Amino acid sequence: MKFNRGRRHRRNSKAEVGSGGMLSKLPGDIQACNWDRLSELPADVLLNILERVGTLDVVRTCILSKQMQKLPAMLSQIVIDLSPRDLFQKSDVVADVTNKILSKRPPHITIRKLKLKFVLSPSRCLSIGKSVGLAMTTQKFDAAEFEIMTPLDFHLCTDAYCLLFAKQFNNFVHDCPDAFAGLTRLHLRNMRFGESDIPNILSNCKRLESLSFFMCGVGIGSVLHVEHTQLVELVMSYCVFKTVDLSSLPKLQRMTFGDWPCDENPLVLGFVPQLSKISLANPNFSGKTHNLSKLLANAPTVNDLFLEFRSEKIWVQPECPRVLAPVLARLRFVNLDHLPEECDISWTMFLLEAAPSVEDLCIIVWDHKCRKKSHESYSKKTEVKWEASDPDFKHKNLARLTIYGFQSDGNFTRYVRRVIQAAVNIRKVSLHDRKACQLCAEKFPHAEVRPSGYPRTSKEMDSSRKKMAAASAAACPDIHFCS
Template identity: 85%
Template sequence: MKFNRGRRHRPNLKTEVGSGDMPSILPGNIQACNGDRLSELPVDVLLNILERVGTLDAVRTCILSKQMQMLPNMLSQIVIDLSPRDLFQKSHVVADVTNKILSRRCPHITIRMLKLKFVLSPSCCLSIGKSVGLAMTTQKFDAAEFQIMTPKDFHVSTDAHRVLFAKQFNTFVRDCPDAFAGLTRLHVQNMNFGESDIPNILSYCKRLESLSFFMCGAGSSSVLYLEHAQLVELVISYCRFKTVEVKSLPKLQRMTFGDWTCDENPLVLNFVPQLSKLSLANPNFSGKTLNLSKLLANAPTVNDLFLEFRSEKIWVQPECPKVLAPLLAKLRFVNLDHLREECDISWTMFLLEAAPSVEDLCITVWDHKCRRKSHESYSKKTDVKWKPSGPDFKHKNLARLTIYGFQSDDNFTGYVRRVIQAAVNIRKVSLHDRKVCELCSEKFPHAEARPSGYPRTSEEMDLSRKKMAAASATTCPDIHFCS
């Protein structure tokens, strides 16, 4: 369960509801009492409790007494977020409850949050869309979210299924324009669109602030053009487009782009004047690399950069600091995730050399087997070639270095020593052992794991500290071993 505090007097708690049992969040004395005793509580207290347990459970609870039956119509938060298994079994329930609550609401009570997860079935979608659309025109919404599942899971869907789902979704949007006009968040998955479909859909979603595509596409030779006046967050994962071209997103602040299918210009950023956080992830089976200088040519505002390599080949090309410096001038946080274990991590220094404002650098080295798609691609990896900086290089702003997967060998100790020498104001170095994934162990029970070289005893830790601080010209920072 996650808390999202809205009004000070009524905390907002999302909870997934999938059973008829009363959630344990209710105090024991309230759970034990009868309906009349519960209904004696003040309305504000009852609404506070009901918004904590989720909308379907709130409706079930209010059946306890006649005095409580009107409370669901007074909720300022309506969240129906079933698990996928329950959702497929109870899709009609989502439509029915949504319609009853929205049609009977008190119009003067603002809906702070409407979040609906539902299956893309024509009858249920139309019912939900019409109910939400009517409410949009008569009531005030602070935020509204649709998370749309397809009748078949993406693991078993064919291209023909995905084309059909996209057509059904397009029809849904056209039939319920008022609902989509008020949406602030939209999540779609498992659909193959025509090239003009997504721009048309966005033209309906005037208030949209967050957009997420998962396992979608328009063909491997297609270009996805994105243009929207209000979009703040964009997530594109495991989608099939030749290129995603962000033409104009003037309010975009956060973007996640993962597992692109084409190595040549997979992402083009044009007008993104407020982009501050950029997350990119790809396994790079082809071995081709991207130049950050080209990718970020129109995005010099990025201050938080997350690059993930899926325990495969490095897909970013180390570049001359002088070329990158104008584009990375505002970069403060760098996270390099899932670097393969045999990779020499010294290549990552090029980011420090090109980004003088970086304060926090986090590196995770981990052969995460269950995320790899083939052993063949993994076995053909090569080290990154780069030209190291001279011994006089200094970095004045780096304060924290964190490494997951640290081993007591020259690759790591030499790297930490080099960073300490360059970062004259570094205060803390946190070194962790390899991360553990239970799924990796279950999926590859006979795979040989490299022996861990992480220091365990105080003597081993002291020896590693001496190696890392041996040639430091400044005061050594605190070096913590966080096993």
């Protein structure tokens, strides 16, 4: 096979401008081929290759060949998802490429996925919205997603800026109704809305399946009522509301709710008949605890529960299994994150007693410095009042126990032994050392680190296994030390 070396050199030099060129991202066997041979492949094969890289890389690549210049408009997936730094530098490019690709598309080709991340700028947003809205009216979209960044990061956003960004976004929705009517996913951040704004957004986004808010809200005394017929996923982090009331979400399956500012009825679950996975996280600076039986009262369908104890403060109140059992009857997976290392983890047994269907329990213990609000004592910070579990309690479905931050002390060995005693069919126990927190290392580089008690040698591991299995009447499960 003969190569046109000069022509190949010129094309490769163009394609490799910058570090984001497509050639560096193609499989090795294609990189080894002559570029002309690549452009001569059938269109369906080329499209299959091109859809494995970002859309901006595809556009840059296809400029190099006349035969390939029509391909960007034939993509079934259009994904522009740049890093924040690149996004601010190329915000004009995002709008221009979106318009060119969508305006030249054959109407019979379905867009399986449209994902656009862009900066909230009135002129550029309007260009993107009009392009997407026009395409929505003439073509079929399986999924369409907007992730909207604000010109300022959250730590620089004053209330005035958040109000301004919310106003600009509301204008965007008003000016581009067709685009928002067809959206299936929407991510917003750093916005302070009026009381009717979020309900209006939801009413305009009729196909919306996933909605994410970060650092958004209405006000510390506000109640957000959420109603939508299609919403499947709702994510709310660091949002300012007194209460979030999920009034009617018949298709909601996944809910993430973190860092609520008010402790009085922060979450009310209304009509959520399909809710199966819920994640709750709270720094608990006030010290108030919550009963899961009340928080999850109308969600007996939950089978996956994630609880995060930010600032290493326990905000869940252990409850009587008889009270909690009706709520957790279908629970199968439990993850408890950021438990403080000094806290006796035996209190978590109340979840197993109340949830007979749990198959997998994961506990992650930390010794953070970066999450401490003050130098308050551990005893004040981690105090949990609980009653010892029934010594005759048996659990028939728990198969796996995983602990991160395991130490060879009585706190952990007693707990593992108690779980093994209760879980008569447990098959595997996985024990990991502490997770490393990069933020702690950066903020407190000279802070003294508590020595790890994680077993390192075979002798230490065997000794720990004997302590954990000594009182078990049943056959001991596999206990793995995963260093």
